[in-house]
Amino acid sequence: MALWQANHVADLLRERHPGLTVSLLPMTTTGDRIQDRPLSAVGGKGLFIKELEHALLAGDAELAVHSMKDMPALLPDDLVIGAVLPRADPRDAFVANHFTRFADLPTNARVGTSSLRRQSILAAARPDLQMLPLRGNVDTRLKKLDDGEFDAIVLAAAGLIRLGLSARITEAMDTTLSLPAVGQGIVGIECRNDHRVLAYLQPLNDPDTIDCLSAERAFSARLDGSCSSPIAGFAQLKKNQLELAGLVAHPNGRLIFRDHIKGRRQDAAALGRTLAERLLAAGADSLLTELREKAP
Numbered sequence: 001m002a003l004w005q006a007n008h009v010a011d012l013l014r015e016r017h018p019g020l021t022v023s024l025l026p027m028t029t030t031g032d033r034i035q036d037r038p039l040s041a042v043g044g045k046g047l048f049i050k051e052l053e054h055a056l057l058a059g060d061a062e063l064a065v066h067s068m069k070d071m072p073a074l075l076p077d078d079l080v081i082g083a084v085l086p087r088a089d090p091r092d093a094f095v096a097n098h099f100t101r102f103a104d105l106p107t108n109a110r111v112g113t114s115s116l117r118r119q120s121i122l123a124a125a126r127p128d129l130q131m132l133p134l135r136g137n138v139d140t141r142l143k144k145l146d147d148g149e150f151d152a153i154v155l156a157a158a159g160l161i162r163l164g165l166s167a168r169i170t171e172a173m174d175t176t177l178s179l180p181a182v183g184q185g186i187v188g189i190e191c192r193n194d195h196r197v198l199a200y201l202q203p204l205n206d207p208d209t210i211d212c213l214s215a216e217r218a219f220s221a222r223l224d225g226s227c228s229s230p231i232a233g234f235a236q237l238k239k240n241q242l243e244l245a246g247l248v249a250h251p252n253g254r255l256i257f258r259d260h261i262k263g264r265r266q267d268a269a270a271l272g273r274t275l276a277e278r279l280l281a282a283g284a285d286s287l288l289t290e291l292r293e294k295a296p
Helices: 002-016 050-058 116-125 138-146 157-162 195-204 207-223 265-294
Strands: 064-067 079-084 092-095 110-113 130-133 152-156 187-192 231-238 241-249 256-264
Touching (some): 002 064, 002 195, 050 064, 092 157, 110 116, 110 138, 116 130, 116 231, 116 241, 116 256, 152 157, 241 265
Parallel strands (some): 110 130
Antiparallel strands (some): 064 187, 092 152, 231 241
């Protein structure tokens, strides 16, 4: 997936700037190397970006391409998100070989997921299911399903679609059931705060996606959750109104705080912070404190 994203951005830059030379600098991150433990036990999604950001800060690379759902709410000093591409399908994908929908799973079915957010949300909806950890690239995860290790797995729909595997999606899960992660479906380009580089990236920027991402990341930043904190935030634009839904959950799904907010798209970041404040006041503050204290 990382290679697909990097090549896609490289092609877009060459298309927008004929004659521009764009080369890829392949890297393996800590998150790629550690496959035998849940992400929450080894430092969270930030493990996929640490080495890339070091390369940017050292001047070894000018751009780093990320899935925005993997990006921490706060960036290192001197680094910025220079552009975001139009959002792909933000939904979670239910993938199974013998069941048509998530609701069709029998009692005690084994569901594989790499995400604490998905685990908590789906456990809340179906506490009778077994939520099991699932790591590896997309092909590895699908093979584990096909080999019978799981009755179903849940992945990001955007990743499967980008890899030409949309036929494997059994059900695109409604966001009212499985609220997406902050930034899910969005490819972002990180760079140093360099005016020359930012000028190259500007034609790739999608204004609608920027506003939605701004609301979601402001929401996440205000919550300040740990890698062991299931948080979801999903913004949509309807005409000139921005609608943001947010969620904070206990990993076992037995305690969930949800709310939503609407407002002007110009106030995207403020809406995100306001929604976070509401959830914190409703009790999410105590839950997040508890989860931070228990984090590895």
